[in-house]
Amino acid sequence: MTSSKAYYSLIQYCPDLGRFEAANVGVLVFCPERGFLRALTSRNNGRIIKFFGSEGHDWKRINAFKRGFEVRLREESANIKAVDDLRQFIELRANVLQITQPKPMKVSDPDKSLVELYEQIIGEPASKVRKKSLKRYVGERLSHPDVAGKVVRDIRVTVPVLGKEVEIPFGFQNGRFNLINPVRFNAENPDQAVNTACKYAVEGESLYETPDPQRGRRQLVIVGQFRPKDSESPRRVRQVFDKYHVKLFRSDELPKLVDEIRRTGKELILQR
Numbered sequence: 001m002t003s004s005k006a007y008y009s010l011i012q013y014c015p016d017l018g019r020f021e022a023a024n025v026g027v028l029v030f031c032p033e034r035g036f037l038r039a040l041t042s043r044n045n046g047r048i049i050k051f052f053g054s055e056g057h058d059w060k061r062i063n064a065f066k067r068g069f070e071v072r073l074r075e076e077s078a079n080i081k082a083v084d085d086l087r088q089f090i091e092l093r094a095n096v097l098q099i100t101q102p103k104p105m106k107v108s109d110p111d112k113s114l115v116e117l118y119e120q121i122i123g124e125p126a127s128k129v130r131k132k133s134l135k136r137y138v139g140e141r142l143s144h145p146d147v148a149g150k151v152v153r154d155i156r157v158t159v160p161v162l163g164k165e166v167e168i169p170f171g172f173q174n175g176r177f178n179l180i181n182p183v184r185f186n187a188e189n190p191d192q193a194v195n196t197a198c199k200y201a202v203e204g205e206s207l208y209e210t211p212d213p214q215r216g217r218r219q220l221v222i223v224g225q226f227r228p229k230d231s232e233s234p235r236r237v238r239q240v241f242d243k244y245h246v247k248l249f250r251s252d253e254l255p256k257l258v259d260e261i262r263r264t265g266k267e268l269i270l271q272r
Contacts, residue, residue, distance in 0.1 A: 043063075
């Protein structure tokens, strides 16, 4: 497999920026050629305790910083195209998590290199790092205070064309009840992505044409995750969905969906 130029940085906990003492708590790998930018952070604080002891730390805040960094990096990935962009992103950080300046490396499989680097630097199996599912990622973004009160979770709906009940993770009302379903389109062949899209298109049209007795008119909204630098699959999937009244937001377009809920969604606190 052909290798590509990449960069890695260490994610460090630094409780006192003036003393420059830090404990490694994660790594990130950036491969511009492959459109790959991802971080792994430890889900335990053993290295922090080893270096700085167990007293005087706000563990809840530290864990929130680590999770928040992974989310922020994912959100900014569309704007980080070159190593200078990554350096600028790093320089803007100003909390107890510090990111070292990127160092060059070669990768043939960025995901594999990230895992190997994590295990080498952090000293624990990467299997212990909870891989964030797309559903969990979407759920975190829909938990923002501006929209949380407008989002219903874990909705059971009957799809008329299938004649069976399915569970949709999220929904909101804005004249139609929008059923939000996160879906991965990770196949290398765009034809496979289209095949997956057709399944949801049929379900979406059936829901669109059949109002719910309590919630009224409905629409299926897909948050789709595609392979990096794959522009063909999203284009073709969108073409299919447009014909069947299904909305598509790529995962990197999630802020647009959150903004739509913020602007148009109705409070549904009592609705389940």
